[in-house]
Amino acid sequence: MQTSTLDYRKVRQEKIIKALGNKDTSVQFDDSLENAMVLNMGPQHPATHGVLRLLLKLDGETVIQCIPELGYLHRGYEKLAENCSYHEYIPHTDRLDYLSPLLNNTAYVLAVEKLLGIEAPRRTQFIRTIISELARISSHCLAMGALAMDIGALTVFLWTFREREKLYDIFENLTGARFTTSYTRIGGVAQDLTPEVKKMMEDFINQFPEKLFECEKLLNTNRIFVERMDGVGVITREKAISLGMTGPNLRAVGIEHDIRRVEPYLLYNEFDFEVPTFEGGDCLARYYVRLNEMKQSILILQQALEKIPQGPIHAFDTKKVLPRKERIYTKMEEMIHDFMLINIGAVPPIGEVYHAVEGSKGELGFYIQSRGEGQPWRLKIRSPSFCNLQSLPTLIHNSMLSDVVAIIGSIDPVMGEADK
């Protein structure tokens, strides 16, 4: 054993010496596919925004094939939904798109209200519109900052996080939690919007456009940023529709499709705002759509905070809406209803509904099948990140390896939502 190893080493040594003596040391392959390399990117890679795993087949630095692997964050939320009541499921929606939990809360509750056939009071609808737009700004801020960081501009990441910190302070004062808000209730919201929180929101939207402009100044005319983004990850209109891209990514190919506009829910048909679209279909267009959407969100917030009326925050339907805590302790009727709602749950009629809202990543829909029980028979989450990720192989095809991080950053996936 010992001697054979030594022999082998000796032979190899001789070969190397001989090769060094020979001046022509270049290696040639007839077929370029012969030196294709498979690179495993993720699931623990900072640029994949979570636990996305990509298998990349490289020819030199060019990606010739890409296979995304999902499921590293699969927690079975659809199975859980079938085993808990409609109220109990609200905290789980926080964990879907964990960058905009308030939007998920709103989307889920709207779907359940459609199934139950109730409508929240007008003040609640205002509050839900406001929190949706704040959540959208928070999510787009992170998308913009993380995209810039992936490309190498760390400053913007820190600046957008400073703005998100202010938003989280607002969420903490409004809902009692910074991250896992669980704020909405069926037929209402958990707490009323206090004048103090309203003041914080007004202060935020007054100073935010200026701060956003500062970030914009660092990126929009930055030659490195623009050249890394312009013409990278291009997709055509037909392909984007066929692959099911949604949200800002769909609007970046020039399709003016925004659910807030085409199927208005909450109070979006009462506010003036534009749906920004860009024609390029590349990373830069996707960045600009998000940037302009934040500005439109500020416009909606200004109008909503100005117009918000006084009034009740809970719909009056004792069989479906949880009663107020102080009344449970003092009134017999409310105690009975609370007991029934907690133990059996709000019981919708037999049927099925699909309700979609414009989430920060795209069309966030809940499809619920009811069999007249307190739990849904089947609940399907139509998560926008899942649909956006499906276009990744098309976007990445024939691009450089270093562009992969820019493309992932520009389609802005959240794995909590894609993996459910």
Next chain:
Amino acid sequence: MNQVVVDLLKKTFPDSIIEVKEFRNETTIIVKKENIVKISEFLRDNPKCQFNYLSDLCGADAYTPENRFEVIYNLLSIPLKHRIRIKIFTDETNPNVPTVSNVWEAANWCEREAYDMFGIIFDGHNDLRRMFMPEDFEYYPLRKNFPLMGIPNSLPLPDTNPKK
């Protein structure tokens, strides 16, 4: 708007439409699974339908002896801004349905997800792997007879004993 689509479908495929349901202003059309590809192509290409966007495709377990599994197609038309829902049934013993991934490419991953969760087999799908669960997982987690707590030892974990 939905009535137009329903009438058109009834006229073009008189034998394939089983039932039309209306609930909360949403139309669900139950069709025969054999013709789903033709119906999908018709819905996508007809100028009065133009359902060019597959919003969602999902499976469901009705847990009945016959027609146990459902496949639900939530369609959206971006030019005409309307929605419709198509539903097909399939059996437990023979859970095969034709794929629509050639009609809408978005169906590719959704069908993989439905296969992963319910074991519905989409005939003609070019890459029918599991979407979320490991490839060697033997069960279908969203079936109603799969327990909520999972099945012990169904997912082998790496050995963490340092002495071995």
